[in-house]
Amino acid sequence: MADVVLQSITKSFSGHRALDDVSMTIPDGSFVVLLGPTGAGKTTTLRMISGLDHPDHGDVFIAGRSMKGLTPAERNVAMVFQQYSLYPHLTVRENLAFPLKSPLLRTPPAEIERKVRAVAETLRIAHKLDNKATALSGGEMQRVSIGRALVRTPEIYLMDEPLSSLDAKLRADLRVELKSIQANSGATLLYVTHDQVEAMTMATHIGVLHHGRLVQFGSPREVYERPVSLHAAQRLGQPRINVLPANLFPAAPPRAASIGLRPEHIRQGSGEESLVTRVERLGDQTRLHLSFRGHTIVTVTEPHTTRRDGEIVKIEPVDPLYFDADGMRLA
């Protein structure tokens, strides 16, 4: 596999900037997750690398080679989309073998069978190899779609919300499988998702896109703990970071317009009084909804808390994040 470099990519659609001077290096063997709200430019970024679309300015380099003018087939990338893209009249085996039958690859039949079987076993669909694609559940179809990418050894896998149409259990299973496949094979992956659990658990690096600009690129921990802006801070963390006027609490630094409080930034039992408005038991997490000087704060408490609505809880910020009037974090 290889490094993939985006160099100053700009792309507009009828005057609207979908990507604005995006530069990014996807290191060889990394699992890069692109995060951003709808319309941020995530899919457009994948399409620039795959060759399904072309930048107005800038260039993509794969293994140091400019991709200018090269078709998707010539780029040796494998893409998985959110919706299944299988041939319904073919069996699972034939669907999986299809990408290897490209005349460009000239893969010997025995090699094709070996790869198809290995991928089917990894994705736990080997018992369905002779079924028609239409005779599969949604989850199985998506496994085959992912398998169709994995049979190949491209320079980079590009995945656009491949798990978002699956139920929660299957999503969790496939998340673990994809991460271990990537970690074991050393594959390079660029992965688009709205799901921050996927981002936190699978990514070696997270790229945060906002209005077509790459606003932060770093490890999940870095983006979570040291977000460059309010926007980046809001992309990670459950419950979402609480954002309040900085002067609600004492000791805000000069230029701070807002204070960002994640649950770990809120000490309970000392400080200023807040009112419990709701205790929300989610099974793995119990959340406290607090009313504080006309603002709502959502934080986490012990799973078996005896706190009730209407109680008073004192709260105090501990090492919170501060942001200026433009939403940029103050160091």
Ligand SMILES: Nc1ncnc2c1ncn2[C@@H]1O[C@H](COP(=O)(O)OP(=O)(O)OP(=O)(O)O)[C@@H](O)[C@H]1O
């Ligand atoms: N083919 C196209 N024609 C016109 N506008 C487009 C086209 N493709 C993308 N856009 C616009 O470019 C911007 C970025 O779109 P893109 O699909 O990359 O966003 P995204 O971050 O992937 O969003 P989502 O999470 O909804 O998939 C959007 O404003 C979108 O409407």
